[in-house]
Ligand code: FAD
């Protein structure tokens with residue numbers, strides 16, 4: 001399935017987004033369809049009209065109602081505009097056929113144009129495309145009916161149906177059934193599942209969403225239609241996909257991000273090599289966040305994604321003997337790539353296991369997927385027979401007299417400790433003390449530093465075991481068939497075992513620099529847990545009573561049992577100079593090189609790039 005391609009100008013997601021309306025464009029699609037067919041695949045083009053979500057002033061919708069996440073107020077589509085839009089969908093489908101596609105998917109979910117017509121919240125029309133439900137679904141049905149007429153029988157027609165709107169006033173389940181059955185009559189071959197409008201304040205694909213959390217919404221439709229159903233959202237491994245099919249949740253499973261993480265996913269699964277799959281950890285950091293930052297989408301765990309012609313995999317003709325110090329993501333990605341090229345690599349790691357800070361990250365609720373990344377690295381290291389010397393806190397003298405062509409320093413970071421009165425008090429802990437479980441933490445806590453780690457520690461301290469099982473209930477989602485949008489009106493309050501303050505010195509909103517597509521979730525979770533988030537804080541002192549701060553010129557005492565330092569990190573590169581003075585070529589990567597704003601995306605990319613730079 002391609003990404004969404006607009007059937008006309010007003011339907012483009014953004015001014016320069018893809019549109020398929022002319023024959024010359026269809027020809028160019030032939031490059032992709034041919035490549036897919038040569039590999040034995042089938043390919044469908046998704047026709048997406050962005051409706052009021054479009055980021056341009058020509059956006060249209062059923063009614064003049066701006067979405068809460070849009071810049072532009074839409075133009076209400078006149079009746080002739082609706083008829084033209086239907087013709088544009090049909091034209092797009094026929095051009096897709098000419099371009100060699102095997103089918104099209106009509107995007108009818110996620111809050112885009114067709115979905116906006118379906119919901120009474122966004123459709124306030126008084127003509128025969130508004131009012132009663134049968135009128136609001138008219139656009140969807142006419143598009144499908146006319147498309148089927150135009151493309152004939154031997155062309156796959158998929159409709160992406162919003163099975164759970166996750167907005168107040170969305171469709172209830174009986175309406176979903178009515179639409180599904182009507183679409184079936186109009187000639188769809190397959191119904192795909194849409195979960196949540198983009199403006200929904202419920203996470204639907206981020207890592208904190210448990211795997212396959214929404215497939216029940218597809219399953220309950222199964223007995224009401226004859227056409228096969230496709231299920232989706234947070235399905236990232238073949239075992240889960242297989243189980244869903246066996247348990248009858250759907251007839252097919254759809255994934256997108258997992259193929260960025262590993263383009264060979266299907267092949268490996270088919271050949272029984274599941275453990276070799278590089279699993280998507282649902283972080284959104286290099287795919288969706290990049291798109292919203294107007295950068296090219298790639299993948300945190302697979303830096304080759306969308307850069308396949310830029311970072312080239314090479315085999316060496318002159319193998320080097322290389323020592324890697326540190327088995328965090330930077331050291332691991334380097335070691336795996338260098339070994340694959342044919343270099344002789346060995347790893348020295350001070351801890352008893354590989355992974356570096358990933359072992360801390362996976363303690364955080366909703367981040368357990370990080371363990372998949374470590375499983376993948378482990379499987380690559382085994383397949384290339386890379387030795388790992390665990391429990392080896394390397395000092396430069398260990399390498400005296402050794403013969404290495406290159407030493408790669410991937411020793412990570414040391415946590416930064418701010419310097420003010422009372423910082424040595426027994427109440428003060430570092431995030432390492434907390435996440436490595438070395439210390440009990442009291443009921444009232446202040447966290448100094450509200451970066452990614454401060455947020456994660458706040459989430460960790462305000463959570464109880466087994467919260468994943470409560471995901472639907474926490475976010476107010478219910479399978480009650482009567483409920484509009486699948487949401488209860490008043491979700492139960494969230495429980496927190498602690499009172500937490502999350503503090504930063506900057507004046508800006510706390511969490512303003514978190515990921516574009518996940519920051520709002522982190523802020524929302526902490527708000528629901530009643531974490532007090534304060535910006536513009538000056539730290540005065542710590543004593544037996546707690547943390548003394550000044551804010552907007554006012555002195556304040558936070559009476560807390562513990563103060564946890566999450567104030568960023570410094571590079572841990574002490575070995576560089578001593579190793580160089582022993583005559584070694586030393587390359588530094590990851591946190592050891594630059595700790596500021598270093599995240600796993602950068603660490604893995606740096607490891608990969610250094611390996612590929614070796615001749
Ligand atoms: P590290 O992961 O720190 O690895 C360094 C390794 O070197 C360690 O295993 C260490 O034991 C070893 N070592 C150090 N000195 C020696 C020595 N002398 N001899 C032998 N071995 C040595 N990033 C993201 O992108 N997304 C996230 O969601 C995310 N969440 C996080 C959550 C938490 C709680 C934490 C703590 C970090 C998180 N990060 C996240 C940051 C990410 O984990 C780091 O950016 C990344 O691990 C840095 O990789 P690295 O290999 O440079 O260093």
Ligand code: NAP
Pocket residue numbers: 285416417418419448449450451452453454456503504505506515566567568569596597598599600
């Ligand atoms: P960070 O994001 O740089 O945040 C450090 C925090 O400490 C800031 O809030 C900063 O705010 C504060 N601070 C800095 N110096 C201080 C000082 N001297 N005294 C008091 N406060 C100070 O670093 P991090 O939270 O340690 O995270 C490390 C890396 O891991 C980052 O690159 C981050 O992106 C990544 N990470 C990502 C995620 C994720 O979910 N994507 C999660 C965890 C970590 P003020 O200066 O305003 O006080």
Ligand code: SF4
Pocket residue numbers: 257258260261279280281282283284285286287288298299300301302
């Ligand atoms: Fe998955 Fe993260 Fe890669 Fe996106 S960047 S495909 S969410 S692992």
